[in-house]
Amino acid sequence: MQTRTEGAGAQVPSQKRGVIARFANMSALRRQQAYYAILFIFPGLALYLIFMVYPFLNTIYLSFTNWNGVAQTKDWVGLSNYARMFGDGAVLKSFFNNVIWVILGTILPVVIGLFLALILWSGARGSLLFRTLFFLPFILPLVVVGIVWQWLYNPLFGPLNNILDSVGLNHLSRGWLGEPNTALYAVLVAGIWGTFGFVVVVLLAALQNVDVSTVEAAMLDGANWFQRARHIIIPQIGPQLTMVTAITLIGGFSVFDLIFVMTGGGPGHASEVLATYTYKAAFVQNQAGYGSALAVLITVLSFISAIVFVRLREREG
Amino acid sequence: MMRALSRKEFLRLGGAGLAGAALLGTAGCGGSQGGGEVIKYLTETPETTTLERAAIEIQVNRFQDQNPKYTLERESIAPDDLLTVIKTRLQSGQPPDVFNYGTGPGFAGVLEDAGLLRSLEKSYKQNGWEIYDWAKQQVTYDGTVYGVPDLLQELIVYYNKDLVPEAPKTVDELREIAKDLKGQGKIPIAFGDSEQWPAGHLFSMGASNLLGKEGLDDILNGDGRWDTPEVEKAIDLMFRDFVESGFYPEGVNAITYDDANALFYAGKAGMLPTGTWLISSILETVQDFEVGFFPFPSIDGSDIAPAAGTGTGLFVAKDAKEPEGAITFIDYLLQDETARLLTEELLVIPAHPFDQAGLDIPELFRTVLEDMSKATQAGTLGYNIDVLTPQSFNEVMWSGFQEVLNGTISSGEQAGALQDAWAKAKKQGKPAA
Numbered sequence: 228m229q230t231r232t233e234g235a236g237a238q239v240p241s242q243k244r245g246v247i248a249r250f251a252n253m254s255a256l257r258r259q260q261a262y263y264a265i266l267f268i269f270p271g272l273a274l275y276l277i278f279m280v281y282p283f284l285n286t287i288y289l290s291f292t293n294w295n296g297v298a299q300t301k302d303w304v305g306l307s308n309y310a311r312m313f314g315d316g317a318v319l320k321s322f323f324n325n326v327i328w329v330i331l332g333t334i335l336p337v338v339i340g341l342f343l344a345l346i347l348w349s350g351a352r353g354s355l356l357f358r359t360l361f362f363l364p365f366i367l368p369l370v371v372v373g374i375v376w377q378w379l380y381n382p383l384f385g386p387l388n389n390i391l392d393s394v395g396l397n398h399l400s401r402g403w404l405g406e407p408n409t410a411l412y413a414v415l416v417a418g419i420w421g422t423f424g425f426v427v428v429v430l431l432a433a434l435q436n437v438d439v440s441t442v443e444a445a446m447l448d449g450a451n452w453f454q455r456a457r458h459i460i461i462p463q464i465g466p467q468l469t470m471v472t473a474i475t476l477i478g479g480f481s482v483f484d485l486i487f488v489m490t491g492g493g494p495g496h497a498s499e500v501l502a503t504y505t506y507k508a509a510f511v512q513n514q515a516g517y518g519s520a521l522a523v524l525i526t527v528l529s530f531i532s533a534i535v536f537v538r539l540r541e542r543e544g
Numbered sequence: 545m546m547r548a549l550s551r552k553e554f555l556r557l558g559g560a561g562l563a564g565a566a567l568l569g570t571a572g573c574g575g576s577q578g579g580g581e582v583i584k585y586l587t588e589t590p591e592t593t594t595l596e597r598a599a600i601e602i603q604v605n606r607f608q609d610q611n612p613k614y615t616l617e618r619e620s621i622a623p624d625d626l627l628t629v630i631k632t633r634l635q636s637g638q639p640p641d642v643f644n645y646g647t648g649p650g651f652a653g654v655l656e657d658a659g660l661l662r663s664l665e666k667s668y669k670q671n672g673w674e675i676y677d678w679a680k681q682q683v684t685y686d687g688t689v690y691g692v693p694d695l696l697q698e699l700i701v702y703y704n705k706d707l708v709p710e711a712p713k714t715v716d717e718l719r720e721i722a723k724d725l726k727g728q729g730k731i732p733i734a735f736g737d738s739e740q741w742p743a744g745h746l747f748s749m750g751a752s753n754l755l756g757k758e759g760l761d762d763i764l765n766g767d768g769r770w771d772t773p774e775v776e777k778a779i780d781l782m783f784r785d786f787v788e789s790g791f792y793p794e795g796v797n798a799i800t801y802d803d804a805n806a807l808f809y810a811g812k813a814g815m816l817p818t819g820t821w822l823i824s825s826i827l828e829t830v831q832d833f834e835v836g837f838f839p840f841p842s843i844d845g846s847d848i849a850p851a852a853g854t855g856t857g858l859f860v861a862k863d864a865k866e867p868e869g870a871i872t873f874i875d876y877l878l879q880d881e882t883a884r885l886l887t888e889e890l891l892v893i894p895a896h897p898f899d900q901a902g903l904d905i906p907e908l909f910r911t912v913l914e915d916m917s918k919a920t921q922a923g924t925l926g927y928n929i930d931v932l933t934p935q936s937f938n939e940v941m942w943s944g945f946q947e948v949l950n951g952t953i954s955s956g957e958q959a960g961a962l963q964d965a966w967a968k969a970k971k972q973g974k975p976a977a
Contacts, residue, residue, distance in 0.1 A: 295654060295657070295658070296631060297631045297634075297635070297654055297655060297657070297658035297660065298657055298658040298659075299658065299659065380798065381798070381799075381803070382793070382794055382795030382798050382799060383793065383795075383799060383803055383807070400794075401794075401795060402794065402795015402796070402797060402798030402799065403795075403798065404738070404797075404798040405737075405738065405795045405796065405797030405798025405799070405946075405950075406795070406797070406798070406950065407947075407950055407952055490738075491738075491739065491740065492943075493738070493740055493797065493943060493946050494797040494943075494946035494947065494949070494950050494952075495943045495944065495946045495947035495950070495952060495953075496943060497952075507939060510627075510628050511627070511935055511939065512650075512934075512935045512936045512939055513650065513654050513935060514936070
């Protein structure tokens with residue numbers, strides 16, 4: 228009885244101590260390795276805590292205040308910033324625009340990128356040249372991409388309208404970025420142009436590990452190009468495909484620079500997304516509290532969409 | 545033959561050289577070298593590099609020559625950047641001593657709310673600064689003066705004298721001119737609203753004429769409303785009527801302010817509605833035709849109340865390290881001789897009375913200056929609305945005008961939206977300046 232009690236008593240403190248106890252029980256070599264691990268992790272961890280975790284927690288705190296971004300006082304307003312979001316038509320409009328951006332801005336670059344990667348992988352001539360050309364837009368800052376496309380769309384001298392006019396399609400000429408029906412999609416095209424090169428390069432690298440013999444076997448069995456791609460090749464590059472899709476998807480909720488440069492969210496709120504609206508609220512309209520609540524909303528949406536996507540992929544896998 | 549220097553001699557000669565250089569430096573050999581006390585001045589970058597050079601000459605070199613104990617560190621940044629940078633800079637512990645900033649409640653009013661500005665009541669009394677009353681009101685918050693409006697701006701319509709024979713006095717005359725220009729294959733009115741704020745200027749022109757100063761005062765400082773037939777009419781004229789008549793370029797919401805200006809400079813458009821700040825650019829760029837201007841004409845028999853406002857104001861940071869220097873600098877800018885120089889070189893309109901006799905300025909600017917002086921004395925100036933209203937209201941105004949231009953919402957709906965935004969701003973205690 229006594230022994231059992233002692234035994235139990237001996238286990239409880241060791242469980243309580245947890246990590247410390249495990250550390251104490253380590254061999255000298257393992258302990259030294261752990262010291263080094265902590266030493267190497269610490270700078271990165273400190274930077275992460277200071278520049279990511281602390282600002283994020285602070286943003287959550289600010290979202291419960293009515294701070295104007297300058298004043299010394301930050302009055303606690305509870306959930307009123309969050310309640311206000313639901314009655315704000317511009318937030319709803321921005322959210323739907325984000326959904327459109329997430330869907331089209333994820334699917335199209337991935338589909339185009341995958342298609343082009345498969346063509347290049349299958350031994351097309353000038354593979355290196357095309358790979359470089361496709362990747363070039365991705366290395367350009369998005370602000371530059373925005374300015375280039377703004378020029379292409381310019382209703383006064385832009386090449387797009389000039390081409391349409393010269394081939395007799397002048398009824399299609401318009402101020403692409405100034406009309407509510409076209410503004411968002413016009414910016415989206417620029418976004419897709421700036422992204423698909425990244426997908427091509429990543430997937431092309433992944434394709435180098437595909438077992439060619441299985442593809443050849445499928446070919447002998449009479450599988451056409453699409454069937455080989457769908458049933459043989461894509462399953463083998465699944466993890467990389469998931470990775471690029473997740474990156475593009477998460478980026479869809481935080482898209483800012485392209486829209487800010489090309490339309491500023493206009494005309495009206497026709498191309499407004501949550502990030503541009505957040506910027507306006509926090510830095511232009513001096514409503515940092517409300518802007519923080521919107522920033523939290525963007526984070527939550529990005530997080531949820533990424534988790535849902537990864538889970539779906541895992542289930543499919 | 546040169547002999548080699550010993551280490552001792554080298555140090556002695558080197559020391560003497562350094563001491564000599566230091567003495568020359570303290571003597572202020574260079575005309576623009578300043579003294580030991582540093583004044584940090586943050587301002588907006590002017591429209592052109594020629595103006596920037598002139599601004600440095602007057603604001604830095606001439607000031608330092610006249611005030612040798614000071615060194616003026618002038619930093620100029622784009623106006624849009626100033627909007628986002630200033631709040632952080634003022635709280636950074638290293639604020640500019642003196643800076644230019646918008647005068648309205650959505651601009652300097654917010655900084656004053658946060659206790660970041662120094663009251664200038666005492667400085668006004670000690671230095672006898674005379675600023676136009678209506679301009680001074682725009683930098684007065686809760687009864688205390690916090691700034692010095694440094695320049696006035698009027699919203700006007702420039703016109704190409706080769707294309708437009710005579711300035712219109714009424715909107716009907718303007719319509720006739722515009723139709724004639726269209727017939728010639730020209731764009732009647734160069735207007736682009738990609739950035740959203742240019743529409744605010746057009747609205748200010750229309751609303752100032754239709755409501756007059758008193759009508760706008762009633763809304764901005766009294767119980768007046770935005771959802772009235774006059775306001776609706778101003779919106780409708782500028783953003784529906786003129787669009788449907790084809791007076792603006794196609795795709796107006798996708799055209800930038802600069803592109804619209806370029807249409808006018810190139811002689812492709814007959815008229816350009818904007819502000820007096822563009823005079824220097826026009827004079828530098830337009831060589832092939834003569835440019836005139838007119839205040840926006842009478843709308844269906846209304847008075848003409850040219851929309852105007854203060855460009856920016858000069859403010860002193862609460863935590864300024866050199867507040868006395870900042871006041872000395874402001875006082876220097878307000879001196880008659882400096883005001884004349886600024887007017888001649890930068891083509892700006894100071895916000896205080898000064899001796900205008902014999903100014904060496906281009907004819908276009910002279911007529912603008914005379915027109916502005918007359919309107920100021922007669923008290924007929926209207927308002928450039930967006931510098932007086934909070935940013936939450938401006939956001940509704942600017943984005944809504946784009947929607948009216950597109951035909952997405954009606955003029956009446958936009959007038960209603962303005963009233964709603966105004967009611968909210970009032971509820972939050974953000975009345976106009």
